[in-house]
Amino acid sequence: METKESTTNISTVPRTMRAAQMTAFRGPIEVREVPVAAPRADGAVVRVEASGVCRSDWHFWNQDLAWIGFNLTLPTNTGHEVGGVVEEIGRDVRTVKVGDRVTIPFHESDGTCEQCRAGFQNLCDHVIVGGVQRVGGWAQYITVTAADLNCIRLPEAVDSLSAAALGCRYMTAYRAVVDRGRVQPGQWLAVHGCGGIGLSAVQIASAADAMVVAVDIDDRKLAKAREEGAAATVNARTLTPEQVGQAVKDATGGGAHVSMEALGRGFTFHQSIQSLRKRGRHVQMGITSQEERGQVALPVDLLTLMEWEVVGSLGNPHPKYAELLALVARQKLHPARLVTRQIALGDVSDTLARMTRFDTVGFEVITRFT
Ligand SMILES: [Zn+2]
Ligand SMILES: [Zn+2]
Numbered sequence: 001m002e003t004k005e006s007t008t009n010i011s012t013v014p015r016t017m018r019a020a021q022m023t024a025f026r027g028p029i030e031v032r033e034v035p036v037a038a039p040r041a042d043g044a045v046v047r048v049e050a051s052g053v054c055r056s057d058w059h060f061w062n063q064d065l066a067w068i069g070f071n072l073t074l075p076t077n078t079g080h081e082v083g084g085v086v087e088e089i090g091r092d093v094r095t096v097k098v099g100d101r102v103t104i105p106f107h108e109s110d111g112t113c114e115q116c117r118a119g120f121q122n123l124c125d126h127v128i129v130g131g132v133q134r135v136g137g138w139a140q141y142i143t144v145t146a147a148d149l150n151c152i153r154l155p156e157a158v159d160s161l162s163a164a165a166l167g168c169r170y171m172t173a174y175r176a177v178v179d180r181g182r183v184q185p186g187q188w189l190a191v192h193g194c195g196g197i198g199l200s201a202v203q204i205a206s207a208a209d210a211m212v213v214a215v216d217i218d219d220r221k222l223a224k225a226r227e228e229g230a231a232a233t234v235n236a237r238t239l240t241p242e243q244v245g246q247a248v249k250d251a252t253g254g255g256a257h258v259s260m261e262a263l264g265r266g267f268t269f270h271q272s273i274q275s276l277r278k279r280g281r282h283v284q285m286g287i288t289s290q291e292e293r294g295q296v297a298l299p300v301d302l303l304t305l306m307e308w309e310v311v312g313s314l315g316n317p318h319p320k321y322a323e324l325l326a327l328v329a330r331q332k333l334h335p336a337r338l339v340t341r342q343i344a345l346g347d348v349s350d351t352l353a354r355m356t357r358f359d360t361v362g363f364e365v366i367t368r369f370t
Contacts, residue, residue, distance in 0.1 A: 019139035052081030078131025079138035083163025122315035173200035193263030245274025
């Protein structure tokens, strides 16, 4: 980190801020006064106006992702779905200005590695994730690197709440539906798991005139999926993966063209695979946890016989934000409609506890920081 001398503007950013901090894994989240990190020469400080509590934060809190290298040093504040206003920039920042309203992808990228230069900043070799490599967005301010790349300016019509909703779950679903799933109008998409990512996929695919069958074990989430455009739903609570697959085949006249796993469990992966019609495409969005450590059996004979494709999908490359934000600005897509609760910094523990019980529907976003 460089010092404040690297900035060109007279900073109005205070030296300390309130942040919701993890002090122990699975322990209560405490609101504390912590320092605001100064920006690097290429960085910026963004005043956070809205900040989501994502299932990946919950995984961090549970230490689920340590096995893939996401090791948190406590205390820290996570949070990687942010909408806010640029308050300070480093001396080498060229295009971002103080006062810009921005969103920040959860995969903050360096812009210089092979993947970034090829346009796949979502796969950056030196990715920075809030809470892991630096403090995150459950705070009044967030300090961003490579600001010209990672601060993505919002159109006038896109507010901070929508920007926060776009930070991880919604943009992940967007890439999964549009780029990795290549879901076409009139095709059937099956969405397995109707948490934040799953509901986002339902909304995005429905807006693109695909037909969606939503699968979950919670009728409230299935009801929300119907509100977001799902043409059919399957409650999988008492069903085996094969039975779920059959229910999807019944609902879709032979199986989904594209099927997505949006939870990160072996059984939902199997449900998804079993839902496909011939030449179908499975898109993996969920990340498993300590139990499975990413190891899920793959029915390779069926892969051959059905000519199925299995693809992964992670985040959304920075250049793809232009089209996504244009669709939000024109109200073709409505990420903020998935925000079911606006909370205060001090409410994060409560949200995480309800996530443990899978008792949240849609997104919960911090919008009160004092
Ligand atoms: Zn996330
Ligand atoms: Zn990179």
